[in-house]
Amino acid sequence: xxxxxxxxxxxxxxxxxxxxxxxxxxxxxxxxxxxxxxxxxxxxxxxxxxxxxxxxxxxxxxxxxxxxxxxxxxxxxxxxxxxxxxxxxxxxxxxxxxxxxxxxxxxxxxxxxxxxxxxxxxxxxxxxxxxxxxxxxxxxxxxxxxxxxxxxxxxxxxxxxxxxxxxxxxxxxxxxxxxxxxxxxxxxxxxxxxxxxxxxxxxxxxxxxxxxxxxxxxxx
Amino acid sequence: xxxxxxxxxxxxxxxxxxxxxxxxxxxxxxxxxxxxxxxxxxxxxxxxxxxxxxxxxxxxxxxxxxxxxxxxxxxxxxxxxxxxxxxxxxxxxxxxxxxxxxxxxxxxxxxxxxxxxxxxxxxxxxxxxxxxxxxxxxxxxxxxxxxxxxxxxxxxxxxxxxxxxxxxxxxxxxxxxxxxxxxxxxxxxxxxxxxxxxxxxxxxxxxxxxxxxxxxxxxx
DNA sequence: TTTATAAGTTTGACTACTCAAACTTATTTG
DNA sequence: CAAATAAGTTTGAGTAGTCAAACTTATAAA
Ligand SMILES: [Mn+2]
Ligand SMILES: [Mn+2]
Ligand SMILES: [Mn+2]
Ligand SMILES: [Mn+2]
Numbered sequence: 001x002x003x004x005x006x007x008x009x010x011x012x013x014x015x016x017x018x019x020x021x022x023x024x025x026x027x028x029x030x031x032x033x034x035x036x037x038x039x040x041x042x043x044x045x046x047x048x049x050x051x052x053x054x055x056x057x058x059x060x061x062x063x064x065x066x067x068x069x070x071x072x073x074x075x076x077x078x079x080x081x082x083x084x085x086x087x088x089x090x091x092x093x094x095x096x097x098x099x100x101x102x103x104x105x106x107x108x109x110x111x112x113x114x115x116x117x118x119x120x121x122x123x124x125x126x127x128x129x130x131x132x133x134x135x136x137x138x139x140x141x142x143x144x145x146x147x148x149x150x151x152x153x154x155x156x157x158x159x160x161x162x163x164x165x166x167x168x169x170x171x172x173x174x175x176x177x178x179x180x181x182x183x184x185x186x187x188x189x190x191x192x193x194x195x196x197x198x199x200x201x202x203x204x205x206x207x208x209x210x211x212x213x214x215x216x217x218x219x220x
Numbered sequence: 221x222x223x224x225x226x227x228x229x230x231x232x233x234x235x236x237x238x239x240x241x242x243x244x245x246x247x248x249x250x251x252x253x254x255x256x257x258x259x260x261x262x263x264x265x266x267x268x269x270x271x272x273x274x275x276x277x278x279x280x281x282x283x284x285x286x287x288x289x290x291x292x293x294x295x296x297x298x299x300x301x302x303x304x305x306x307x308x309x310x311x312x313x314x315x316x317x318x319x320x321x322x323x324x325x326x327x328x329x330x331x332x333x334x335x336x337x338x339x340x341x342x343x344x345x346x347x348x349x350x351x352x353x354x355x356x357x358x359x360x361x362x363x364x365x366x367x368x369x370x371x372x373x374x375x376x377x378x379x380x381x382x383x384x385x386x387x388x389x390x391x392x393x394x395x396x397x398x399x400x401x402x403x404x405x406x407x408x409x410x411x412x413x414x415x416x417x418x419x420x421x422x423x424x425x426x427x428x429x430x431x432x433x434x435x436x437x438x439x440x
Numbered sequence: 441t442t443t444a445t446a447a448g449t450t451t452g453a454c455t456a457c458t459c460a461a462a463c464t465t466a467t468t469t470g
Numbered sequence: 471c472a473a474a475t476a477a478g479t480t481t482g483a484g485t486a487g488t489c490a491a492a493c494t495t496a497t498a499a500a
Contacts (some may be wrong), residue, residue, distance in 0.1 A: 005457070027478055040388040040458055042479055047456085059465055059478055090335040100332055115310040225487065247448055260488055262449055267486085279448055279495055 002053075004106040007075045008034055009044055010053055013062055014072035018141065024061025051132045063159040069077035073133040078105040079118050080133075087127040088120065092179070094127055095169035128169075129160030129216065131178035144216035147185075148195060148209050156186045156217035177215065222273075224301035224326040227295045229254055229264055230273055233282055236282035238361065244281025288397040293353040298325040300346035300353075301337050308340065313346055314398070315389035348389075349380030350435065355371040365435035367405075368415060368429045374405045376437035383434045397435065 002010070012033040016025035031041035031152035045062055048054040053068035064072060079101045086097040100192055108116070114135070117123075125131050144159040158181045176182070176199045186204055187196040196206045207215075222230065232253040236245035242344060251261035265282055268274040273288035282314055283393050304319040306312040312320070328336070333356070337343075353359035364379040378401045381392055396419045397403070407416040416426045427435075 003456075028476085036457085037459055038478065039460080039480075044457080086332065090332065092332065092335060096331075100329055103327040104324070107327045109320055110318055111316075112306065112312065114311065115312060119310055147248055223486075255485085256491055259450075259490080344456085376488080391464065 002051075002071055005044075006048065006051070006053070007106055008102075010064065010068055010071045011075045011079070013048075013054060013064055014076070017063060017162065020061075022061060024063055026061055030062065058218045070137050073137045073139060075105055076139070077133040077135070078108050078113055080130055081113060081120065081123070082108070083128070084120055084123050084132070085116055086209060088123075094173050095166050097127065098164045098166070098169075102175065125160075125179065127179075129158070132139070133136075144218040147197070147207070147215045147217050148212035148214045150185050150217070152185050152188050154219070155182065156185070156219055157182050158215060158217050160216040161214065162216065168211070168214070172215070174205065175199065177205070183217070222271075222291055225264075226268065226271070226273070227291065227326055228322075229261075230284065230288055230291045231295045231299070233268075233274060233284055234289065234296070236321045240281075242281060244283055246281055250282065253367060290357050294361060295325055296359070297353040297355070298328050298333055298352055300344070301333060301340065302328070303346045304340055304343050304347070304352070306338055308343075315386050317347065318384045318386070318389075344346050345380070345399065347399075348384070349378070359406060364438040366433045367417070367427070367435045367437050368432035370405050370437065372405050372408050374439070375402065376439055377402045378406065378435060378437050380436040382436065383436065388431070388434070392435070395419065396423065397425070402440075403437070 009030070012030055016029055016033060017023050020026070026046065027041050028038050031038040031047075034041070043054050043060075045054060048068070049056050050064055053071060054064055056126075059138045083097045083100040086092040086100060087094055092100070105165045117135075123132060129143075130165050131139050131141060131143065147156070147158075150156055158177055158179050160179060161169065161177075163169070172178075177197075181189045181199065183197045183199050185195065186198045189195070194206050195209060195210050195212045196204055198204045229250070232250055233245045236249055236253060237243050239407050240246070247261050247265065248258050250265075251258040254261065256264075260439055265274060265276050266287070268282075269276050273291060274282050274284055276282045289340045299321045302324045306317040306320060307314055316391045337355075343352060348395075349363075351359050351361060353364065367376070367378075370376055378397055378399050380399060381389065381397075383389070392398075400420065403417045403419050405415065406418045409415070414426050415429060415432045416424055
């Protein structure tokens with residue numbers, strides 16, 4: 001079995017590969033993501049390569065092998081089911097659960113995970129709208145487009161928040177922008193680099209294009 | 221904060237001190253409990269002493285300091301609340317939850333633990349009848365006497381199973397001897413080294429004195 | 441009271457993980 | 471294209487945790 005540290009690296013590599021257009025994870029960003037120096041990340045990558053979890057040509061980007069991808073999806077499944085439990089059953093704050101799940105995800109046996117999943121009614125997404133991979137390792141990553149991609153007047157439904165940063169999540173929640181909420185694109189200002197949404201009548205929120213890019217929504 | 225390993229040692233020392241009449245934990249038994257060699261246990265004890273968690277005179281038994289005792293009760297509280305959750309909410313098997321809680325107990329933040337405790341209705345004992353220490357570190361260890369201490373004809377209520385061994389727990393559960401169950405002492409045979417209980421009408425169980433000593437019960 | 445044995449300690453070596461700092465290769469940019 | 475800079479690697483050292491085996495001290499038996 002992979003250690004807690006290995007699981008964290010693999011999950012981070014999965015996320016980074018998904019984000020980068022080249023489909024590869026860079027060492028510096030990986031190091032930053034897991035909170036270590038780049039030298040440490042390099043040596044860990046070597047170990048992961050020896051474990052057949054990643055492919056890492058020298059002086060180039062890291063990618064997951066099929067086995068590595070499977071490990072990542074397992075960890076992600078655990079992480080998101082736990083987050084769902086913490087929010088929907090224990091009523092913990094939406095913006096706090098990530099750190100907690102970060103530790104708990106390494107301590108759940110398959111059986112307990114399945115019981116938890118059953119108890120929660122087999123949810124398909126977590127509180128942030130992140131899709132929960134199936135037990136067999138399948139996941140539908142793309143649902144919706146970035147808020148910044150819609151034009152003025154469009155009515156959309158928030159489906160996912162891509163950033164796990166606590167303060168950003170806190171701000172998003174404060175603005176009433178949880179997954180499932182419907183908003184109207186009120187104004188788009190390329191000069192001001194901002195976008196304004198109407199959440200309810202009389203309540204509008206202005207976001208930078210950058211922030212709006214981290215919130216996914218779909219039509220209707 | 222204490223590492224996972226440190227927490228495991230401290231908890232084991234707490235349990236061993238409670239069991240031994242001298243109130244001290246031996247290195248060999250501690251090593252066995254934690255699953256390491258005695259040399260490893262010795263070197264860990266040194267670290268624990270440096271951390272002011274234990275007192276360990278050379279070539280003699282280990283005892284917890286006040287700080288160490290506090291750590292032990294914190295871990296025990298987490299362990300037992302988790303076990304309660306796994307059994308009463310997720311319907312996991314009574315005899316399986318110990319191993320699971322053994323890992324989860326190191327991953328729960330105080331806030332999440334409190335929410336879980338609240339969700340469960342602030343239970344006072346876990347599924348094995350073990351008392352759950354309070355958040356402030358208080359615990360009532362002694363409730364009931366060993367089954368082997370009662371005489372023939374006595375009607376008692378099972379309150380606690382002292383052994384966490386899976387096969388023993390499985391046997392106990394199979395025999396219908398959970399905490400809360402009422403039984404009658406049917407026969408005591410000093411020669412046969414055994415004791416026979418009537419659980420329901422027509423259902424009786426025979427235990428060795430040794431096994432009966434690990435099951436606590438109280439009158440009525 | 442000696443002696444065998446159990447309990448406890450020490451030593452040397454190993455894996456997993458980490459950092460700082462020097463170094464090498466790749467990528468920008470003037 | 472050459473120089474500057476960013477990205478990636480290597481080296482040396484350190485902590486946490488572990489084992490096997492040799493060793494020392496305490497305890498129980500003879
Ligand atoms: Mn994690
Ligand atoms: Mn999430
Ligand atoms: Mn444990
Ligand atoms: Mn228990």
